[in-house]
Amino acid sequence: MNNLTVSPAPHIKSGLTTQRIMWIVILALLPAGLAGVYIFGIRSLKVIFISIISCILSEAIFLKFRQRDTRIILDGSAILTGLILAYNLPPEVPFWIPVVGGAVSIIIGKQLFGGLGHNIFNPALVGRAFLQISWPVYMTTWKNPRWVLDAVSSATPLAKEKAVNFSYMDLFLGNHGGCIGEVCILMLLIGALILIFTNIISFHIPASFIGTVVVLTWIFGGDGFFKGDFVFHLLAGGLVLGAFFMATDYVTCPLTNKGKLIFGIGCGILTSLIRLKGSYPEGVSYAILFMNAMVPLIDRYTKTRIYGISKT
Amino acid sequence: MKKLFKEFLKGIFRENPTFALALGLCPTLAVSTSIVNGFGMGVAATFVILGSNIIVSAIRNFIPSKIRIPCFIVIIATFVTIVELVMKAYFPLLSKALGIFVPLIVVNCIVMARAEAFASKHTVVKSIFDGLGMGAGFTLALVLISGIREAFGNGTLLGLVIVRNFEPALLFILAPGALLVIGILIGIVNLLSQRR
Amino acid sequence: MNNNILRFSLILFLVNFVAASILVSVYYITKPRIELQQRMMEEESLEQVMPESVGDRLEPVKEDGEIKCWKVFKGPGSRVRGYVFIAKKYGYSSVVETMVGINNDGTITGIRILNQNETPGLGAKIVEVVSNKTLLKALKGIFSREKESEGKLLPYFTEQFKGRHIRRLELSNGNIQAITGATISSKAVVESIKEKGLEILGRYE
Structure with a gap:
């Protein structure tokens, strides 16, 4: 477990390369995507493919423009960005939405900052925020699972205007409207287990993120204190997807374990705040983006002491 | 004459208030939602810069340096109020669209910067060209930014629809779009000036 | 010194x-x-909210020193033909102020949004005017010298209110169609008009 701790030299080189990490994360994300395609139909598969292709093409074009080696598009990071972006889209979006979203994610979210490893914000979330602000109507038109007769224009469980009741089991299995990759909690958890057991991510961020949301929605989520339906807030929306797969992005989260805890708690507070008090129904992606901006600060205050130098 | 022309040109390119000096960004962000607004704001600011430059350089030997700042502020505020009244009287729609940002030209740093850094040290003629150049640079930048924002964010140019069935990206009309467009434009300007 | x-x-x-x-x-x-x-x-x-009232006598009705509404009189006689009032309500990000004209039977003669600062592209569509002027047409217009005259265009959202009775005003299909993605702003307009209109009708009828 210790080979992910940040520490001063000497270092032992592990066999875990960036490429391998990327591919394992992609693998871990696949079950949730398959579930999404099963629930919403073949159209969501097309959205996922278009998003990935758009990301790869944008990366290739921009690397060419920057006169870099274009072969690094195959390191998996562009594919991962495209995959996560598509998971954050409603299944019924017009096909040009993932095209624009992929290009924005890669060019504005990643390459303009200097490419992989230099980006401040999670690229897929930059793309998602751009789409959400630019075309709010498309980004909030949800579709029911394909076996429900009233197909289009349903609300997500989190939508404030409509009080639709979902059983916890429906929420857990993904039997409701929502984004492609966020609905099936069961499959997301399988992926999350893969990541934790292969030591790709540590439990710090997901645990503190989800824990904070649960506690805060329990206290403030209902009429009066300690009456909120925290199980609902845990299962509905993109919390699980965000906590395990988006907040844990290596480039845009703090280095130390202490920093990771602060980061996760911050994400949790912001998510609960947006969900309970904000005008948007869902706040996971904005919360992560906001905390991404705080990472340099967190890193600065939680850096480990260099061996041999006293604390000042 | 050639020297004077140089004073004019530097405001447009080498010392462009928005792209090179990064001054007066607040009104730039706020009003550049359509070309008409951007152009109106640019012309209003140009008038104020020109007026304050002329007066400041004309009385620069008369004003003791210890009280120059209050004097500059009074001069600038006078011109801004004139602009505001004239705009209300003759261009009511533009005045409504620009709203609070017309009176706020008072605190636009370009005006103060030119009065302090240039007009108080140079002759009236030179200051006129400097003011015109700075105003033209500011107006050009505003028109460029607001053109991009209007085209992408509203699908129109000067209120005319560009392409039918184009779904505008609202982000460009909102504040984050302004920051994004200005950032990318400054990047492009830097890239071009590096290559030259 | x-x-x-x-x-x-x-x-x-x-x-x-x-x-x-x-x-x-x-x-x-x-x-x-x-x-x-x-x-x-x-x-x-005024012309927009009450097209037939141009030239008629307006009399402000004051209450606690504030102008509540204007009574509109037809001709020299003292018959009240309608009321003009300003309705306000907080929408999504700003107070939406609407000037409304109603006949004395409660039918809306027209409304006009006076002030709003809603989200551009969404809530701000309550004042949007659909123009079929395109860049291409305008460029062609420069060369052809033929001036296409377009009548005064009015926002499509506020046009829906014309001729409806204030009591039967609501946000639904077949009645007042809300702006897509901006239900809150649309609701603010409808509700503010309904509330204030009913209040005035109830008082002076």
């Missing part, structure tokens, strides 16, 4: 005096024009 302070004050006084005199003269030159513009805007609003 003392001398310096005196000199500084004198110079500052001079600068301020000149500035103030210029401003006073500009103010008096532009004043009639600004008032004219304001009157024109008011008249235009």
